[in-house]
Structures are given as C-alpha cells and as structure tokens.
Amino acid sequence: MAELVVKNLTVEFDKVKALDNVSFNLDSPFFAVIMGPNGAGKTTLLKSIIGLVKPSSGRISVYGLNPFRETGKVRQIIGYAPQIVHINIHVPMMVKEVVAMGLLSSHLPPRIIERKVWSKVDEALRMVELEGYSEKWFTELSGGERQRVLIARALIKNARLLILDEPFSMLDFEAKCEIAKLIQRLHFKMGVDVLMVAHEVSPCIAYDPLIILLNKKIYAIGKSTDVLRFEILKKAYPGVTEFPQGFIIGEDHA
Amino acid sequence: MLDIVVMMYIASVLSGLIIGSVGVVIATSRIITLTLTILHSVLGGGLLAIYLNSVLNLNLPVPLISTLFAIALSILVGELVEKGLHEDSSIALAISIATTTTIFFGYLASRTSSMALSKAWALIAGSSALVTIEDLVKLSLTFSITLPVIYVFFGEFKYIAFDEDGAKAMGLNVRLYRYLLYSLAALSASILSSTIGILATHVVLAVPGVLIMKIFKKLSIFYSCIMTVLVMVVGYILAGIFNLPPSGGVGIMSLIAIAVGAFYGRS
Numbered sequence: 001m002a003e004l005v006v007k008n009l010t011v012e013f014d015k016v017k018a019l020d021n022v023s024f025n026l027d028s029p030f031f032a033v034i035m036g037p038n039g040a041g042k043t044t045l046l047k048s049i050i051g052l053v054k055p056s057s058g059r060i061s062v063y064g065l066n067p068f069r070e071t072g073k074v075r076q077i078i079g080y081a082p083q084i085v086h087i088n089i090h091v092p093m094m095v096k097e098v099v100a101m102g103l104l105s106s107h108l109p110p111r112i113i114e115r116k117v118w119s120k121v122d123e124a125l126r127m128v129e130l131e132g133y134s135e136k137w138f139t140e141l142s143g144g145e146r147q148r149v150l151i152a153r154a155l156i157k158n159a160r161l162l163i164l165d166e167p168f169s170m171l172d173f174e175a176k177c178e179i180a181k182l183i184q185r186l187h188f189k190m191g192v193d194v195l196m197v198a199h200e201v202s203p204c205i206a207y208d209p210l211i212i213l214l215n216k217k218i219y220a221i222g223k224s225t226d227v228l229r230f231e232i233l234k235k236a237y238p239g240v241t242e243f244p245q246g247f248i249i250g251e252d253h254a
Numbered sequence: 255m256l257d258i259v260v261m262m263y264i265a266s267v268l269s270g271l272i273i274g275s276v277g278v279v280i281a282t283s284r285i286i287t288l289t290l291t292i293l294h295s296v297l298g299g300g301l302l303a304i305y306l307n308s309v310l311n312l313n314l315p316v317p318l319i320s321t322l323f324a325i326a327l328s329i330l331v332g333e334l335v336e337k338g339l340h341e342d343s344s345i346a347l348a349i350s351i352a353t354t355t356t357i358f359f360g361y362l363a364s365r366t367s368s369m370a371l372s373k374a375w376a377l378i379a380g381s382s383a384l385v386t387i388e389d390l391v392k393l394s395l396t397f398s399i400t401l402p403v404i405y406v407f408f409g410e411f412k413y414i415a416f417d418e419d420g421a422k423a424m425g426l427n428v429r430l431y432r433y434l435l436y437s438l439a440a441l442s443a444s445i446l447s448s449t450i451g452i453l454a455t456h457v458v459l460a461v462p463g464v465l466i467m468k469i470f471k472k473l474s475i476f477y478s479c480i481m482t483v484l485v486m487v488v489g490y491i492l493a494g495i496f497n498l499p500p501s502g503g504v505g506i507m508s509l510i511a512i513a514v515g516a517f518y519g520r521s
Contacts, residue, residue, distance in 0.1 A: 013338065047419075052419065052422055072425060075424060080419075080424075090467060092470075093412070093416050098416070104425060137471065150420075
C-alpha cells in the first residue's frame with residue numbers, strides 16, 4: 001500500500017469545488033511538487049492531507065492513518081511549513097521559539113518549553129544550516145533564512161513527511177536554489193518524504209522531483225520530462241499560450 | 255474604611271493590571287476591533303440586565319449578564335468566521351446586534367424607571383471616582399483569573415497569533431484558545447465597565463498591547479502591566495489636577511503614550 005493515498009477527494013467551499021475528484025498515490029520515498037495556477041486548490045490539498053480542511057467526499061491515508069480520525073498521530077509524523085506570507089511577523093518571536101513550536105503536539109497544555117527542548121532546537125537548526133541563529137529574532141532574518149527556520153520547525157519532531165506550501169515564495173532565484181538544495185538533501189540523506197507546492201519548479205528540477213499538475217483536478221503526474229510539456233501544461237493553465245523557460249508559470253501569493 | 259481617593263487609585267492599579275495582561279494578547283492577536291465590539295456587547299448585556307431587573311424585579315448580577323452576552327456575541331463572531339464569513343462582516347453583525355440591544359433596552363429601561371436610567375448611565379459614564387469596596391473585590395477577582403490564565407497560555411496565544419495554520423497543524427485547538435481569549439476579554443471588559451466605566455475601558459484597552467509591540471523587542475506581560483498601570487494612575491492624577499472625569503485623564507495619557515511610542519518606538 002502506498003504511503004500517501006488520496007482517493008476521489010472532493011473539497012467544496014460554499015458549493016464551489018476547490019478540488020474535484022482528485023486521486024493519486026505516492027510510494028515512499030517521494031519528493032513531489034504540486035504545480036498549478038492560482039486557485040487550483042494546491043493549498044487546500046495540502047491542508048486536507050494534514051487534516052485541516054475536511055473534504056466533501058473521498059479518502060486520504062497518510063502512512064495508513066486517517067488524518068480526520070487519527071489527527072494527533074498524523075500531526076506527529078507530518079512537518080508543515082505554511083506560506084511565509086501567512087506568518088504574522090509583527091509578533092516578536094525568537095528563532096528558537098519558532099522552532100520549538102514544532103514540538104507543541106507532543107506536549108500537553110500548558111506547553112511550557114522545557115530546557116531539554118533547546119538542544120533539539122539546536123539540532124533542527126543545524127539540519128537547515130542555521131547554527132548559532134537560535135537567539136536571533138525571526139523578523140531580522142532574510143527571506144531564505146526565515147524559510148529555513150520554518151523547515152527546521154517542521155523537522156524538529158523527526159517528521160516522516162515534510163509538507164511545504166510555496167517554500168520558494170518571496171525569494172530571489174539564488175535563495176530558491178539554496179532552499180531546493182536543502183529540501184533535496186533532507187529527502188535523500190535523511191529519508192524524509194517531501195510534498196510541496198511551487199509555482200516555479202526550475203530551482204528543484206535538477207533533483208528530478210515527481211510533478212503533480214493540479215487545477216482542481218489532476219492533469220498529470222510524473223517526472224518533469226513527462227509532465228512539463230506544452231500540450232499537457234496548457235490543459236491545466238487555460239488561456240496561457242506559451243510558457244517561459246524555467247517554468248515560472250504562476251505568481252507567488254504575496 | 256479606606257479613603258475614597260485611595261480606593262480610586264487602587265482601582266486604577268488593578269484595572270491597569272487586568273488590561274495590561276489581557277491587552278498584550280489582544281494586540282498581538284489582532285483582535286482590537288473585536289474587543290471593542292465586545293465592549294459594545296457589554297453595554298447591551300448590561301442594559302438588558304438592568305431592564306430585566308427593573309421590570310421583573312429580579313436581582314440579576316449586571317456584570318455577569320454583560321459578560322455572558324459579550325461572550326455569546328464574540329463566539330458568534332468566531333463561529334461565523336469559521337464558517338467562512340469575512341471577519342469584518344461578522345464583527346459588523348455582532349456590533350449591530352450589540353448596538354440594537356443597547357438602544358432597545360436602554361429606551362425600555364428609561365421608560366420603566368428613572369433609577370434604571372441612572373444605572374444605565376453609570377454603566378456608560380463609569381463610576382471610577384466613586385469606587386466601592388465591592389468594586390475592588392470584583393477587580394481583584396478578575397485580575398486573579400486573567401493574569402494566571404494569560405501567563406500559563408501566553409505561549410499558545412503567541413504561537414496562534416504568529417502562525418495560525420501552523421499552530422493548527424501542530425495540534426493546537428485554535429478554536430478553544432480563541433474562545434478562551436474572547437472570554438477573558440469579555441470578562442475584563444464587563445468588570446472594568448461596571449467599575450471604572452465603559453468610556454475609560456474603551457480608552458485604555460488597546461493602548462498597552464500596541465505600545466509594547468512598538469517599544470519593546472520582546473512581548474512581556476510584565477512590561478505591559480507596568481505600562482498600563484502607569485497610564486491609568488498618571489491619567490487619574492491628571493484628571494484630578496485638571497478637574498476632568500477619570501476617563502478623560504486616562505485618554506490624555508493614552509494619547510501621550512501612543513505619540514511617544516510612535517516617535518521613539520521601533521519602526
């Protein structure tokens with residue numbers, strides 16, 4: 001049985017379909033990128049897998065667990081990094097506080113962070129190459145460093161599956177490539193499965209990810225050489241007549 | 255028997271501590287508008303209780319009815335937002351209900367008895383210059399609830415304010431914490447309205463949290479409490495000097511504090 005199973009998934013908001021009968025299976029180890037235009041339901045799909053958005057119909061299985069019935073167990077094995085634009089940077093948080101947040105689900109309220117957690121925080125920061133950053137303020141970091149901190153937060157509980165929502169957004173190309181390299185290293189060296197949303201796949205194309213082409217329904221799943229073809233892309237991106245090199249075919253959610 | 259002026263200053267300190275502890279979370283959670291709606295609800299609930307007491311000869315505790323009414327309306331807002339209605343629309347609906355209730359029962363109360371009318375006016379204008387021992391007890395009890403709860407769950411409130419989706423994904427029951435915060439805001443608003451008055455509460459509720467975020471790098475309940483107590487006490491002193499109502503003095507001090515924060519605070 002596949003580790004991530006999405007079967008006939010339909011999600012509706014006010015009777016408008018955000019996802020329409022979406023089905024796919026991913027066998028571990030996987031490094032998959034969900035692509036699609038704005039409003040394609042990419043984030044909704046990620047949130048359904050985590051158990052944050054209830055589907056109207058269909059089934060999801062994450063390593064054999066149902067995210068809606070076994071929510072706690074699923075959230076223990078999933079590390080999630082949301083879109084950076086959804087972070088309220090006006091709340092003053094130190095890097096170590098942000099990373100320690102990832103251990104919340106393994107503590108009971110009140111979740112006072114114990115001293116031993118700080119060593120785990122340092123370890124998670126080492127994994128994302130941010131040693132010595134724990135005492136810095138999140139707002140003082142660059143876009144790429146902030147993204148790394150969010151990935152460290154997702155990793156701190158030894159997640160089996162890393163779910164990243166637009167990790168390249170608001171970054172310059174060099175920073176995108178560095179984040180892609182980091183994600184690839186986590187996937188290949190540490191065996192973490194990766195499912196991420198990206199408008200631009202060029203930073204990670206060298207790592208040969210599985211591409212899931214989505215626009216409310218699945219248009220194609222496969223290796224980039226098979227999916228990133230004009231005749232396939234134009235089905236998922238109606239109205240677009242040509243695609244720029246590098247496959248920058250959407251806008252970051254700013 | 256405590257001197258009335260001393261009691262007034264004790265009330266200002268206790269009020270400052272309540273607002274300081276709750277206000278810092280209100281500001282970081284970006285629910286200042288909702289909190290002001292809660293204040294309107296307190297007025298509606300208070301007038302409803304005053305009316306029922308005068309017509310049905312009941313002895314309903316006005317702060318309790320105000321708190322429950324405010325909690326009910328804030329939960330209504332929360333549920334409507336959860337169901338997908340825009341936050342502004344949900345708040346607008348709640349404030350409409352609160353205002354209608356205020357006007358309707360204020361009118362009915364005024365027709366029932368002049369006593370009811372004076373009680374309603376006391377709720378609006380406040381009685382901070384006429385603090386009683388009972389008021390001090392109510393403020394102390396409220397403070398002994400708000401501060402420990404905010405202190406214990408400060409991390410959770412901060413995480414939710416920082417990244418709500420992330421907090422949900424990590425297993426926090428965001429809805430529960432949201433309602434806990436609304437309840438604390440409603441309780442504080444209700445008790446403060448019935449002791450120092452709704453106008454003074456209006457003036458000072460949003461200031462400390464915003465200032466803390468503007469001036470200090472770190473969110474601190476302690477600094478927030480100190481700052482609010484200062485605004486309250488100095489405001490009361492100013493009111494005494496210039497022969498103003500206490501809420502006027504607190505208003506002037508809040509303005510000064512915000513202006514200082516805007517000029518010298520962090521960008």
